[in-house]
Amino acid sequence: MSIDFVAGWCGGAAGMAVGQPFDTVKVGLRGSHVYMHNTSSSQARLQTDGLLDGKKTYRGAYHCFSHIVKHEGPRALFKGMAAPLLGMAALNSLVFGVHGNLMIVFQARADGPDTTPGLKYSFISGCVAGFVQTVISSTTELIKLRLQFQKDRTDLIPRSLHHHHHSKGHTETRVYSGPWDAARKIYQREGLLRGIGRGYWVTCLRDVPAFGFYFGTYDYMCRWRLRQKGLGHIDELSPGFICVAGGMGGTISWISSYPVDVVKSRYQIDGMGSGTYRYSSGVDCFRQTSREGWRAFFAGLSPTLCRAFPVNAVTFVTVAVILREWRKFRSNGS
Numbered sequence: 651m652s653i654d655f656v657a658g659w660c661g662g663a664a665g666m667a668v669g670q671p672f673d674t675v676k677v678g679l680r681g682s683h684v685y686m687h688n689t690s691s692s693q694a695r696l697q698t699d700g701l702l703d704g705k706k707t708y709r710g711a712y713h714c715f716s717h718i719v720k721h722e723g724p725r726a727l728f729k730g731m732a733a734p735l736l737g738m739a740a741l742n743s744l745v746f747g748v749h750g751n752l753m754i755v756f757q758a759r760a761d762g763p764d765t766t767p768g769l770k771y772s773f774i775s776g777c778v779a780g781f782v783q784t785v786i787s788s789t790t791e792l793i794k795l796r797l798q799f800q801k802d803r804t805d806l807i808p809r810s811l812h813h814h815h816h817s818k819g820h821t822e823t824r825v826y827s828g829p830w831d832a833a834r835k836i837y838q839r840e841g842l843l844r845g846i847g848r849g850y851w852v853t854c855l856r857d858v859p860a861f862g863f864y865f866g867t868y869d870y871m872c873r874w875r876l877r878q879k880g881l882g883h884i885d886e887l888s889p890g891f892i893c894v895a896g897g898m899g900g901t902i903s904w905i906s907s908y909p910v911d912v913v914k915s916r917y918q919i920d921g922m923g924s925g926t927y928r929y930s931s932g933v934d935c936f937r938q939t940s941r942e943g944w945r946a947f948f949a950g951l952s953p954t955l956c957r958a959f960p961v962n963a964v965t966f967v968t969v970a971v972i973l974r975e976w977r978k979f980r981s982n983g984s
């Protein structure tokens with residue numbers, strides 16, 4: 651039903667809204683690492699650290715975060731956010747819409763009207779939903795990553811002089827001036843499949859299992875709670891519990907897919923600007939990265955998880971409340 655798409659849309663928007671002030675507040679107070687979108691600047695920089703000049707710039711998540719703020723200004727934290735930001739509500743709508751509707755299909759196949767489809771169906775529906783959204787997320791993340799990865803000249807100018815050199819220093823050394831410019835240049839320089847579609851299969855490899863675990867974990871926790879409390883329907887669970895289950899869904903999803911996410915980030919920024927490629931394929935990127943040791947596959951995990959819990963808690967609780975109210979409304983009406 652279309653209500654799942656509407657609820658997903660609202661959930662995505664709410665997740666964004668909660669991520670935003672989190673970020674602003676934490677930046678002002680202590681410089682914690684909670685971000686509103688999928689991958690933060692710190693995450694992207696940590697994942698790809700050393701690829702440009704062969705030396706590591708950052709000592710850890712906090713150092714990376716404060717380094718960006720100090721040398722490039724807090725605005726640099728939001729680099730590359732516009733494209734995925736525009737798409738996040740749409741993406742969530744697609745994910746929750748596909749998952750919800752597949753669950754209805756599986757429900758229809760289950761025996762009897764109140765038999766819920768098994769946990770494995772939630773996992774499978776999540777995988778399918780994850781697959782469907784790659785059509786959008788692969789390219790929006792490609793653009794976001796490239797904007798995040800580029801270092802502009804503000805790096806080199808002393809902080810006190812920033813305002814004097816503002817507009818000029820910026821555009822000269824940058825590869826892309828914004829998301830649309832990036833899309834155009836990637837298409838012109840690298841083509842449609844190899845450029846715009848760069849990393850598509852790696853994105854699938856990340857997102858198919860990631861969204862299986864996303865919904866699988868959430869559903870597993872809800873079912874456990876229903877049994878424990880002797881309740882019959884998910885609408886009876888408290889919003890507080892939905893937040894915990896949603897936050898865990900986001901967390902487990904990111905942990906399970908994180909190494910592939912690192913490979914994806916590295917592979918998608920490869921060839922940027924220079925036209926020469928370091929990796930011949932996603933597999934080659936994996937092989938070369940593994941030479942740095944297993945830790946390379948977890949670079950940037952901590953800021954990712956700090957963001958994932960609250961954002962997905964709010965996303966799931968928003969979706970659940972909308973669906974619950976909708977069901978209430980419908981059953982009163984008839």
Ligand SMILES: NC(=[NH2+])NCCC[C@H](N)C(=O)O
Nearest residue numbers: 688860864900903904907958
């Ligand atoms: N590794 C993943 N992409 N997992 C899916 C999580 C999606 C969720 N919207 C988030 O940004 O946290």
